[in-house]
Amino acid sequence: MSGYDDEEAGEETGTFGPLFDNRGTMAALAPQDENLPAPPPRTAFLVAYDRLAELASAARKPAFAVGIVDARARLVGAVLCEAGTPLTIGRHTKCRLQVPSAAISLRHMAGLVLADGAAPKLHVWDLNTKLPFRTEDAKECGALASDGPTYLSIGSFALWFLPCSPALSWPARAADAWGSMPPRAFVDRRAPTAAEKRGGVDALPPPRLRGGPYRGLEEPSRVTTQASPLLLGDDEEPEIAWGTIRLQAGVAKAKRRVSAERLEQGLLIGRYERCGLSLGEIDRNVSRVHFLLVRIGADVWAIDTGSTNGVRRNGRALEAEVLADMDRLEFGSRMILDWQRLAHPEA
CATH class of the missing domain: 2.60.200.20 (Tumour Suppressor Smad4)
Known part of the structure; x- marks a missing residue:
């Protein structure tokens, strides 16, 4: 195929x-x-x-x-x-x-x-x-x-x-x-x-x-x-949340909880429907497959997957970096992703 x-x-x-x-x-x-x-x-x-x-x-x-x-x-x-x-x-x-x-x-x-x-x-x-x-x-x-x-x-x-x-x-x-x-x-x-x-x-x-x-x-x-990086359904919520992802584009906002197991498989973020967090056409400066969030051991990595316009952290380009327990990424022309690791996993 x-x-x-x-x-x-x-x-x-x-x-x-x-x-x-x-x-x-x-x-x-x-x-x-x-x-x-x-x-x-x-x-x-x-x-x-x-x-x-x-x-x-x-x-x-x-x-x-x-x-x-x-x-x-x-x-x-x-x-x-x-x-x-x-x-x-x-x-x-x-x-x-x-x-x-x-x-x-x-x-x-x-x-x-x-x-x-x-x-x-x-x-x-x-x-x-x-x-x-x-x-x-x-x-x-x-x-x-x-x-x-x-x-x-x-x-x-x-x-x-x-x-x-x-x-x-x-x-x-x-x-x-x-x-x-x-x-x-x-x-x-x-x-x-x-x-x-x-x-x-x-x-x-x-x-x-x-x-x-x-x-x-x-x-x-x-x-x-x-297994491959996961796809998340609109109504899916993990049994035990290990962290939260907040997406913002202008006044539009969305929040998702993710488990440690989901992050270990990885979450693709981009416009394309094969991404775990698919953004659709909300921002054309976001690549179809833009970056990957994945847990390796105790660390959560953000990895740019060859995006056209890159990922920014604290105003500078990011290729592959470990995220802090509270962190912010910017990508496309107006997209913001806030990551927060929960101190006590939520059941």
């Missing part, structure tokens, strides 16, 4: 910008290739590795090097995403990693790297698209957290997320790096689908541990899959 939304076609600068592979040539996917499967994990890793290792060598703090490979096994983009920096993936020119395919939504996925001591930890969310990503065990997924090398596929594209830090050195050869990775252990925190209840899909056997940058590690890296 295509992830392309007809209503998005005319939004802002809704076309993918110039994307080049590691030889400096255009690597757009031809229309007839849109239905091809994504490259498998090993193939995509070997294609992307040289560029990912180059980016990893430049890391000055915990980070993930991210590369995307198309169905013809060509590297079409790669970035270094350091701790605290968001990553948006999609067709839109505001996305840090752009995907040259009409099957991909303008803003398709969002990611955030956090530092766990000296080690990086990856968080990724599908932005409620029609084409969720799949993990290395071939299961469809709406969100995940990972502390090690991570493979994802969306449609005809494969993505590799390679952890890096000043203390971590990857081998020179891609084949050696592939063999050195720890096995991946998958932990599913989603409610099982009907197909999964009937048996699901067998996980791919992880590569064996054979030394390299992870030499001596006995534990596998962990990939925890989660």
Whole structure:
């Protein structure tokens, strides 16, 4: 199924910008290739590795090097995403990693790297698209957290997320790096689908541990899959409220209570109906998918998902920041969001 939304076609600068592979040539996917499967994990890793290792060598703090490979096994983009920096993936020119395919939504996925001591930890969310990503065990997924090398596929594209830090050195050869990775252990925190209840899909056997940058590690890296950001019905109220969100546009005001569980899945805010808090056409300077509110541990993060006009906090642009227990965000031309964490959750 295509992830392309007809209503998005005319939004802002809704076309993918110039994307080049590691030889400096255009690597757009031809229309007839849109239905091809994504490259498998090993193939995509070997294609992307040289560029990912180059980016990893430049890391000055915990980070993930991210590369995307198309169905013809060509590297079409790669970035270094350091701790605290968001990553948006999609067709839109505001996305840090752009995907040259009409099957991909303008803003398709969002990611955030956090530092766990000296080690990086990856968080990724599908932005409620029609084409969720799949993990290395071939299961469809709406969100995940990972502390090690991570493979994802969306449609005809494969993505590799390679952890890096000043203390971590990857081998020179891609084949050696592939063999050195720890096995991946998958932990599913989603409610099982009907197909999964009937048996699901067998996980791919992880590569064996054979030394390299992870030499001596006995534990596998962990990939925890989660549900997509939530949609809120007009009449829904949580059983136990953990915080409140107040939206204001001129004299129009609205208030919603949210639970800790809802925030852990994430709330998308924007004009589009796939957002958990959909604003409709009240402000045309709000992007269809503008930003994400999500709880990670005890913190509530506001993450700009590649919006055209940005999000402001205390008068300055925000990319990804932890909100205070009482905080205010401004976006669009006149939208205000007030966040308040409740000192004592309300039943």
